[in-house]
Amino acid sequence: MPINSTHYLxxxxxxxxxxxxxxxxxxxxxxxxxxxxxxLNSVNLLLVAFSKMYGDANAQLFVFFIMTVxxxxxxxxxxxxxxMYRKVHSVDINILNRLKH
Amino acid sequence: MSQLVYxxxxxxxxxxxxxxxFWNKMPKTMGGIIGSLAILASFCxxxxxxxxxxxxxxxxxVIVTLFDFIQSGKLSIPFAFQVDSLSSxxxxxxxxxxxxxxxxxxxxxxxxxxxxKYFAYLNLFVFSMLLLILGASxxxxxxxxxGVGLCSYLLIGFWFKNRDYTNxxxxxxxxNRIGDLGFLVGMLLVLLNxxxxxxxxxxxxxxxxxxVSSSLTTWITICFFIGATxxxxxxxxxxxxxxxxxxPTPVSALIHAATMxxxxxxxxxxxxxxYSLSPMTLHIVAIIxxxxxxxxxxxxxxxxxxxxxxAYSTVSQLGFMFLALGVGAYTTAVFxxxxxxxxxxxxxxxxxxxxHAMGGExxxxxxxxxxxxxxxxxxxxxxxxxxxxxxxGFSGFxxxxxxxxxxxxxxxxxxxxxVAAAMMTAFYMFRLYFLTFGGSFRGTEDQHHHLHESxxxxxxxxxxxxxxxxxxxxxxxPEVFSEHNQIATFLSxxxxxxxxxxxxxxxxxxxxxxxxxxxxxxxxxxYSVNRKPNFVENxxxxxxxxxxxxxxxxxxxxxxxxxxxxxxxxxRFAERMGIDGIVNGxxxxxxxxxxxxxxxxxxxxxxxxxxxxxxxxxxxALSFFWIx
Numbered sequence: 083m084p085i086n087s088t089h090y091l092x093x094x095x096x097x098x099x100x101x102x103x104x105x106x107x108x109x110x111x112x113x114x115x116x117x118x119x120x121x122l123n124s125v126n127l128l129l130v131a132f133s134k135m136y137g138d139a140n141a142q143l144f145v146f147f148i149m150t151v152x153x154x155x156x157x158x159x160x161x162x163x164x165x166m167y168r169k170v171h172s173v174d175i176n177i178l179n180r181l182k183h
Numbered sequence: 184m185s186q187l188v189y190x191x192x193x194x195x196x197x198x199x200x201x202x203x204x205f206w207n208k209m210p211k212t213m214g215g216i217i218g219s220l221a222i223l224a225s226f227c228x229x230x231x232x233x234x235x236x237x238x239x240x241x242x243x244x245v246i247v248t249l250f251d252f253i254q255s256g257k258l259s260i261p262f263a264f265q266v267d268s269l270s271s272x273x274x275x276x277x278x279x280x281x282x283x284x285x286x287x288x289x290x291x292x293x294x295x296x297x298x299x300k301y302f303a304y305l306n307l308f309v310f311s312m313l314l315l316i317l318g319a320s321x322x323x324x325x326x327x328x329x330g331v332g333l334c335s336y337l338l339i340g341f342w343f344k345n346r347d348y349t350n351x352x353x354x355x356x357x358x359n360r361i362g363d364l365g366f367l368v369g370m371l372l373v374l375l376n377x378x379x380x381x382x383x384x385x386x387x388x389x390x391x392x393x394x395v396s397s398s399l400t401t402w403i404t405i406c407f408f409i410g411a412t413x414x415x416x417x418x419x420x421x422x423x424x425x426x427x428x429x430x431p432t433p434v435s436a437l438i439h440a441a442t443m444x445x446x447x448x449x450x451x452x453x454x455x456x457x458y459s460l461s462p463m464t465l466h467i468v469a470i471i472x473x474x475x476x477x478x479x480x481x482x483x484x485x486x487x488x489x490x491x492x493x494a495y496s497t498v499s500q501l502g503f504m505f506l507a508l509g510v511g512a513y514t515t516a517v518f519x520x521x522x523x524x525x526x527x528x529x530x531x532x533x534x535x536x537x538x539h540a541m542g543g544e545x546x547x548x549x550x551x552x553x554x555x556x557x558x559x560x561x562x563x564x565x566x567x568x569x570x571x572x573x574x575x576g577f578s579g580f581x582x583x584x585x586x587x588x589x590x591x592x593x594x595x596x597x598x599x600x601x602v603a604a605a606m607m608t609a610f611y612m613f614r615l616y617f618l619t620f621g622g623s624f625r626g627t628e629d630q631h632h633h634l635h636e637s638x639x640x641x642x643x644x645x646x647x648x649x650x651x652x653x654x655x656x657x658x659x660x661p662e663v664f665s666e667h668n669q670i671a672t673f674l675s676x677x678x679x680x681x682x683x684x685x686x687x688x689x690x691x692x693x694x695x696x697x698x699x700x701x702x703x704x705x706x707x708x709x710y711s712v713n714r715k716p717n718f719v720e721n722x723x724x725x726x727x728x729x730x731x732x733x734x735x736x737x738x739x740x741x742x743x744x745x746x747x748x749x750x751x752x753x754x755r756f757a758e759r760m761g762i763d764g765i766v767n768g769x770x771x772x773x774x775x776x777x778x779x780x781x782x783x784x785x786x787x788x789x790x791x792x793x794x795x796x797x798x799x800x801x802x803x804a805l806s807f808f809w810i811x
Contacts, residue, residue, distance in 0.1 A: 105792055114792070175788035 090131035097124035111163050111173040115156075122152050184235045185245045185266040187228060188317060191274060194224040195310035202303035214299030215289035218306050222285050225313070226278035229271070236271040237673065243267070244677065246319050246383065253322070260380055265319035269677040272517065272670075273316040273449055276524045280441040281309045283644035287532050288433040290640035291539060295431075301341060305437065308334035312442035316449060320381040321370050324450065328366065328414065331443045332359040338438075339430040348429035358423040362413015366450075369406030372399070386456040397461065404457060404464035407450060408471075415447025416498050417475045417505055422735055425494040432535030435490060439497040440528035445520050448504045452678050455513045459681035469509025469593070473600050476502025478732065480607035484614070485721060485728035488545050489534045492615045496571065497527055499608060503586050506601060511681030512589035514674045518659045519586055521670075522578035525655045526570035529648035533564040536637040536645065537619060541630055547618045548718050549630070554620040556634040559642045561620045563649040568616045570652040572609035572702045578656030580699070585661060588694050592686055602698055609702040613709035618716060661691065 097120055104117030126145045133141035167173055198221030202214050235241055244267035252262035285305060292298045311330025318324040333356075340352030374380055376399060377388050389395060411417070416424035424444065428435055438444060451458055451468070458465060476499045483495035500523050507516035538545055540557055554561040570577035573584065583605060591598035624631050636642065659670040671680075686694070721729045730736075 102796055106789075106796060109789065178786070178788050 087131055087135045090127060094124040094128040094131070097121075097127065109174050109176055111166065111175050114175065115159055115163065118159075119152060119156070122148060184228075184231045185241075186247060188232060188245075188247050188264050188266050189249060190228045191225045191232070191278070192310050192313040192317065194221040194228075195306040195313065197221060199303050199306040199310060202299050202306060206297075206299040206303055209299050211293065211298040212289070214302045215285075215292075218302030219282065219285040219289060221306055222278055222282040222309055225309070226275075226282050229274040229278045232266060233271045233275050236266065236268055244383070248319075257378065258374075260320055260322050262323060263319035263381070264317040264323075265382060266317075267677040268673050268675075269449075269452060269517065270316050272521065272674070273445070274313065276445075276521055277309060277312050277316065277441045280524050280528045280648070281312075281437065283647055284433050284437050284441065284528060284532065287436075287535070287641050287644040288431075290638050291433055291535055292431060297341070301338075301431070304334055304337045304341070305434070308338065308437060308442055312446070315446055319383070320379075321373065321385075322380045324453075325366065325370060328410070328446060328450075329363065331414070331446060332356060332363065335359070335427065335438055335443055338434040339427045341430050341434065345429075351423075351426040351429035355423040355427050358420045359413050362410045362420055365406045365409025365413070367410075369403050369410065372403045372406060382453065389456055389460065395460065400457060400461045401463055404454070404461045405467070407454060407457075408464060408468055411447030411450055411505075412471065413447075414450075415444050415501050415505070417447070417471050417501065418478065421475060421479065421498050422731075422738065424498055425491055425731070428488070428490040428494050432490065432531060432538060435494070436528045436531035436535070439494070439531060440524040444497065444501055445524070448501070448508065448516055448520050451505075451508045452513045452517050455678045455681070458508070458513075459511065459679065465509050465511060465681070467509075469506050469590075469597060472502045472505025472507075472509050473597060473604070474502070475499070476506060476604040477600060477607070478502075480604045480611065481728055482731045483611040484607060485725050486611075487548050487718075487729075489537060489547050489550070489615065489619065490531075490545055492547075492611060493527070493530055493534055496530075496608065496612065497523075499604060500527070500571070502604070503583065503601070506590055506597065507586040510589050510593035510597065512586065513678045513680055514671045515582065515585040515589055515659075517674060517678065518670050519582035522570070522582040522652070522655050525648055525651040526567045526577075526579055529563060529645060529652050530567040530571070532641070532645055532648065533560050533567060536560040536641055537564075539637055539641070540634050541626065542633050544626065544630060547615060548716075549626040550619045550624070551622040551626075551716075552620070552624040553634065557636040559636060559645060563642075563645040564620065565616060566649040566652055568612045570656075571612055572706065573605055573698060574702060575695075575699055576653070578652050578654070581656035581659050581661065584695055584698060585659060587698055588661070588686055588691055591690075591694055593682065598694070602701055605698055606701045606705045609705040610709050613706045614713050617710055617713040621710075622714070622716065661695075 101117045101119075101121035101124060104120070105114050108114055108117070126148055129141045129145050129148075133139060133145075163173060166178070170177060198218050201217055202209070206214070244265050246263050246265055248261045248263040250262050251259070253260040285302070288301070288305065292301055295301065308331060311327045311334055313327070314330060315324050315327025318327060336352045336356040339355050340349045342348050343352075370380060373385060377385055379385055379388070389400075413420045424439075427438060430438075458468075479495045479498035479502060483492050483499065486492045486495060500519070504516045504519050504523070507513070507519060536557065537550070537553060537560060540553065540560075541550065544550070566577065570579040573580045587598055587601050587605065590601050624634075659668055661668070720726075727733065
């Protein structure tokens with residue numbers, strides 16, 4: 083079975099959906115974080131697939147952008163999670179509502 | 184010399200700055216010396232300018248431009264000074280009399296803790312007045328005009344811890360502001376219609392355009408006259424001047440003699456060309472002046488405060504000056520300004536000397552027999568009284584007689600009413616004199632023990648002013664005595680009289696005899712009435728006079744009270760409900776809205792992520808349909 087663009091499309095749809103569901107349903111901050119990364123990379127996959135399909139390298143440019151931003155975001159996000167763990171000895175997002183009121 | 188004219192206001196300004204900046208660091212005597220020296224320096228320069236203007240080689244007014252003041256499109260108003268006979272004469276009066284008052288103040292105010300501040304204000308006052316006199320355009324005059332208003336406020340309320348005094352200061356300021364508005368409107372009318380505010384250009388245009396509409400000149404002159412009624416205390420804006428007695432006595436002398444109240448006279452004399460174009464305004468000026476002269480004289484008859492009597496006499500004398508202006512005898516009015524400056528400064532400083540001796544007592548019912556204790560004050564005060572009453576040989580006679588004969592030439596009725604006012608003047612002045620210096624002492628034993636002649640710094644100015652009050656009149660001898668009326672000749676280069684005031688020699692002599700006889704008669708009456716004074720409570724007309732015709736009360740009910748009521752109404756409805764309501768309403772709305780919006784911030788991170796994803800989906804959907 084030859085592999086064409088449709089397969090890539092469905093794969094990235096699957097990855098994106100896993101990411102969304104994971105983000106919505108899990109309470110562990112690190113898992114949520116990983117899911118967000120998953121969503122970003124599914125989009126990257128899609129962009130590369132379309133780039134190949136249309137023979138246009140512009141889309142790959144965006145992939146590098148997204149990878150850079152994602153790297154920066156990971157640095158900041160992991161730092162926040164580490165700080166959070168130091169304070170409350172947990173990475174459960176449901177105990178972060180103490181700032182309410 | 185006249186190019187150095189900027190020095191004249193510069194010295195008082197420097198004095199003001201030094202005294203004003205270091206007022207709490209400087210020793211008191213120092214402040215007095217600096218203040219007096221500044222005015223003395225101005226006086227010396229003024230003398231030089233005066234003699235240059237008087238010499239034959241002087242031709243026409245000299246304009247000294249200091250810098251460009253307002254430059255906007257076609258409008259150009261330089262900050263310039265004008266030196267001519269009128270301004271040089273006023274310079275002499277202001278700096279000369281002002282200097283004597285400064286010297287007097289060094290002694291009078293010596294026990295006051297704010298003495299240096301006082302001298303700073305005094306210098307600023309003289310500076311503003313000099314600016315008013317010297318300006319070559321109405322705008323520069325207006326700067327000085329406002330300046331003297333401010334300084335009068337500062338000085339009347341100098342003892343600001345007393346609520347009555349600060350109220351008097353406020354009254355003076357507000358009344359002046361009402362007049363100032365008239366002046367301002369007049370100035371704008373001139374600017375709109377003639378495009379200039381400079382005297383020379385404006386009067387030049389008036390002369391070269393015969394077709395200037397008379398209603399325009401009437402409006403302008405009336406607006407200016409409203410300004411003059413405020414500054415020179417004429418009906419209906421005169422009530423501030425008697426209340427201005429709240430200030431220290433030398434300040435009263437300065438306000439009444441050298442500065443401030445003469446500003447209105449000066450302004451009209453300066454605008455004589457304009458006023459001559461509007462006979463109707465001149466009528467109004469004459470009538471208002473005469474009415475003020477009579478009204479103030481009647482009030483003065485029944486006052487018991489030594490300074491109040493003098494204050495009303497000033498209002499009355501100013502009325503005479505406006506009468507002279509109104510009949511077109513501008514030079515005569517300026518002449519009376521000059522003589523009045525001498526004898527009224529003398530009288531006020533004399534009354535200050537009396538108050539000083541009495542330890543602050545101002546009620547003439549508690550005085551009497553002071554002549555034995557303070558001979559110099561008594562004699563100089565007597566000279567002042569004789570001068571103001573118009574007794575021959577003293578300065579007031581010449582100027583007042585000139586006014587009355589000009590009034591006679593204009594309209595006989597004006598003359599008779601003027602003589603009536605002059606008779607009252609003689610009566611109340613000598614009533615004051617006899618009650619203060621004649622008879623026996625009516626005060627307490629303590630006060631009697633305290634009586635003493637004032638120190639030399641106070642008596643010397645009195646003596647100088649007394650001499651001036653005698654000789655000051657000889658510069659304006661009437662035609663029947665001499666062909667050379669020096670002051671009229673001198674002023675003729677700057678001020679042109681309007682109408683014919685020439686009288687037959689015989690008529691003039693007769694008029695003189697009538698007014699002198701009337702004044703003499705009133706002095707005798709005053710003596711016989713007040714030889715054995717008994718102060719019963721006034722009834723009927725006398726009570727009305729003692730209460731100043733209830734004018735203050737009238738103003739209070741007709742103007743002040745309704746305005747206060749309106750303000751209270753506006754405060755309650757427009758301010759508290761309207762403006763405060765809007766401001767508070769905005770705040771309340773934002774608070775209410777935030778209270779509702781706050782519920783979104785649950786603090787549940789899961790919820791935030793859910794909203795985030797929903798937002799993402801919504802954006803997807805939106806772009807999906809959008810592209811479609």
